[in-house]
Amino acid sequence: MSVHRLSEPEIAAMLAEFPGWTLRADGHAIERTFKFADFNQAFGFMTRVALYADKVDHHPEWSNVYNTVEVALTTHDAGGLSTRDAAMARAIEGYL
Numbered sequence: 586m587s588v589h590r591l592s593e594p595e596i597a598a599m600l601a602e603f604p605g606w607t608l609r610a611d612g613h614a615i616e617r618t619f620k621f622a623d624f625n626q627a628f629g630f631m632t633r634v635a636l637y638a639d640k641v642d643h644h645p646e647w648s649n650v651y652n653t654v655e656v657a658l659t660t661h662d663a664g665g666l667s668t669r670d671a672a673m674a675r676a677i678e679g680y681l
């Protein structure tokens with residue numbers, strides 16, 4: 586499905602709305618690193634996000650090492666950032 590790619594001002598507004606997130610060097614994703622008490626907490630978070638992601642068909646790029654989860658949000662179908670990434674960032678904040 587085609588999705589509208591955000592303009593630079595729209596990306597700036599998104600970053601202002603989600604203070605913990607930074608723009609990836611290529612400008613096509615927002616990133617955030619989450620630290621948890623232990624692996625159990627980290628993987629529980631990933632499980633909640635994964636179930637939501639599959640439901641809305643928008644999947645994070647991420648990696649996990651013990652209690653650390655690195656997340657990048659981008660919209661492959663748009664070749665960059667879209668409102669789907671803002672919605673996902675908002676949902677992720679709710680699963681912390």
Ligand SMILES: C[C@H](O)[C@H](O)[C@H]1CNC2=NC(N)=NC(=O)C2=N1
Nearest residue numbers: 642643644645659660661662663
């Ligand atoms: C066919 C399927 O709907 C698409 O490939 C979905 C799946 N998950 C996705 N996830 C992300 N992050 N971006 C997408 O463009 C995307 N597209």
